Amino acid sequence: MTVALFVPAGVGIPAAHAVAALSLVVRARTAAGRVRLRLTLLAVSVAAGGLHHLAFARLSSSRADGLGEVLRLLSASGIALCLVLGVAAMVVAAADGGTTLVWLRRLLDGWMVAGSLLALCWMLLLHRADRSGDAYGSFQDLARVVTDVLVLGLVVALRFCLKRGERAATTVGALALVVLTASDMLRILPPAAVSWAGIPWAAACSLTGLLLVTVAPWLAGGTRVMEVDHHLMPVIGVVAPFVPVAVCVVALGAHTMVGGSTDMVLMLLAGSLLVALGTRQGVIHADHLRFTREATTREAHYRTLVDGTRDVITIVGLDGRVLYVSPAAYDVFGYRPEAQVGARLFLYCHPEDLTPLTRAVEAVRREAASGRRGPGRRMVCRVRHADGRWRHVESSVSHHPRGMIFVSRDVTDRVVRQTQLERLAFHDALTGLPNRALFADRVAHALRKETTRTAPPAVLFVDLDGFKAVNDSAGHAVGDILLVHAARRLQTSVRAQDTVARLGGDEFAVLLEGETGTRPSRSRDVAERVLAALTRPYSLAGREARVSASIGIAVALPGVTPQELLRQADAAMYEAKRMGKGRIRQHIPQPAGTHHSAPDPARTTAIPLQEPPQPQTQSPPPEHRHDAQELSAARVRTPAADLCDTDEDQGHSEALPQ
Structure with missing residues (x-):
């Protein structure tokens, strides 16, 4: 407000545009790929907006024929570049980290937000834009509002494409565009409505919005790729594009009921919203079908891996009851997998091995209760086979969303061979x-x-x-x-x-x-x-x-x-x-x-x-x-001496392993 009071709007607002563009350029140098392109396009867009404000301010104070035409050209070029490059930057952002269907859905979400806001602005400000009698000035005022609203709609749609801790930059950016939209809308209102106590509210809002634009790229998520698609988005992110559409429909109905006029532009906006809404639903269904097919393929792939492995995979709840057993259990232990669901985990374990098993299970339970994931546990215990024999089983115990998961394999042959090797190493073969x-x-x-x-x-x-x-x-x-x-x-x-x-x-x-x-x-x-x-x-x-x-x-x-x-x-x-x-x-x-x-x-x-x-x-x-x-x-020999000695009574000798 202080800057707006003591600095003319024709100088302060272009200067603020220059500072915001410089901040975006510097931030772009720290990024790479499409993120750098996105920030560079936004920097040029903000700079073009500053050129538009500078030329438009000079146009209002100087009406010379030759200079006026040049200023009109610069003003129109500035607002056109600001609109095109701003929207292009958001389109580049929407194309990051997703398939074509995801990218198209993000653009449709942005248009649903922006189109609804444009329809509301058109209904509220159309009759005021022509009141001054300056058609060119009214067009410029509406162009600024359209630019802000379009970019705002895309920013809102992309905000939920980031993780929760990386949304600060898009949140501040959306707030900046809301303030800038309010500033441009205040310029359309009568002069008495845009100032209070001598404070030019339109200029104050512009400076505030540009300050937020300067800060936004340096916040969390300012250089992040839009990686989260609608399968991982929160509910509010999925519902957000429908809210302005619903408000626009209610406002349009109220406008029609009170006898308000509807022109071709309003009808085109309303029709485009309906087309975007239907197209968006079709895209969601197509993407959902693709996701379902991919999930089915992955499930069949993992099912093949689980069914084909010799390891027994068992999912056990935190209460110790079996929730799932892989088909390998029948070949390894002789039990039908479906017959083991619901059984107690400790039922088939050797009594002497219950202590290490209980310790491993309790450790996993404590880690699950504390919300942290440990490295898992590895243990060897004896499990009763269906024929009554005890089999040595090596298991790795780790976390699972439903409790814990055991990956077990029969190591009886290995244990027997190891026992034999130890006996050969420490016992006489004869x-x-x-x-x-x-x-x-x-x-x-x-x-x-x-x-x-x-x-x-x-x-x-x-x-x-x-x-x-x-x-x-x-x-x-x-x-x-x-x-x-x-x-x-x-x-x-x-x-x-x-x-x-x-x-x-x-x-x-x-x-x-x-x-x-x-x-x-x-x-x-x-x-x-x-x-x-x-x-x-x-x-x-x-x-x-x-x-x-x-x-x-x-x-x-x-x-x-x-x-x-x-x-x-x-x-x-x-x-x-x-x-x-x-x-x-x-x-x-x-x-x-x-x-x-x-x-x-x-x-x-x-x-x-x-x-x-x-x-x-x-x-x-x-x-x-x-x-x-x-x-x-x-x-006289020590234990480290040779194992075979010869003397007068020894004719048979045999070398034994130590």
Whole structure:
């Protein structure tokens, strides 16, 4: 209002047009594609409107013949460019982000709004436009109103083609055009009606509208493409074009009832609205038919994918009831899909796997209640097959509009193969006993228990005496049978919670936990029972074979490592073998600060077999002519050592996986 009071309208309004055009040009440089073209066309349109206002103001103050003709030409060219380029910019905007039918529907919506407003303006302002007696001036006034109304109708129609958070620019643009339309309509009214308290309301409205045009492109959605079509538009966006048409029909009926005259222009406007309304309905039906066909095609495509996949897709409500099961459920689980609808999800799950399943479901429920979507959950559980067997199923659980969706596949074969591989990696292939790697792991686990100080574990290191002779005379197959029988006798000689392992060749180890390792006498009792079991005759391939065993015992002391405990039992076993075989030797820890390079007979206790040991003066067999230090250094192995050892009693060896 202040600018309108102190700045002449012939200068202030063109200057405001120039500022608005400059703002649109600068904003266009930050955009690309059709958005840049749209903003550039609007900038030229606004600049042409400023040229029209400047020429029209000069025309009213100067009536020279030559200058008047030039000003009339500039004024008419300016308003024509303003109308054509403004409408063209909105047509370019309507063509963004949609099919031809969507683009045509947007244009028809714009014309329904604009045509209704034009009919109302024609009824209200026609008799006032001719009152001044200046036909050219009346034409210019009506042309400005027509320009504003046409662009306003397209802006209103396109406002709902953007998402809710991106409508600020079109909202402010529509408000600017409403203010500019009011300004142009005020110029048609008598001079007394366009000013109050000295304020030129027409100029004030023009300046306000142009200020809004300057700001609009910099708001949210100023450079966005019209991406939302009528399938995603809100209800108000679909109904909005019909509101001005209904108002126009009511106004036209009232105008006719009070005796108002109707001319050809009014009839053409009313007829064009009816044609646009009918065409729009036809376009909507055609677009709806296209959308339905596309939806049917997509549904058939996804149905083919769901029906053809081996994965079972299950949709479950938040209450835990099954809403949908894909046809693959019959091939995987043996159930008819339609028979599972309405069943409880937890009905077919193994009782031991209910906890992880419940946790996954509860996590998805919490995410759904909070309105956020997590990455989903992956889990493996056992599901009852129709034949009663339990199948291992791997499922991914994620959100679904109706609850949650499970994509499951049968991984039973994979789980079985993995179990077999783990067994091969940690068990002896011949006897089925744990191998050296698993035995070392169990020893380490036993040493980590809290009861280690009160009930320390003990390790028995067992080596078969005379196995080489049986293996060489009867063959490797008979030797393998002997090892299997020996392994079974070892297992039956200890408790179920104790661990029996084959370390390689004819070497075995036993881990005694709990009360057995509390006192040395308990460990020796078990060793004697093992020795008695192993020395009983073996019936192998119709012949009888006899072997004995050398056993070393080591009881865990505080701070001992698994490698040291195994090395102590191994050293005790070779001390028993050096003393004449068929004996039991127990490792006795030496005092701190002393070091021995070889096992000391004073550090071990010998228990003879049924037959007395050979005199110490007798020469040992050629195999045992090495001294104790050489035997200990050559034969003591850690769990990381080779799995196959060879000695004087070992003729059969077998490499096992660690």
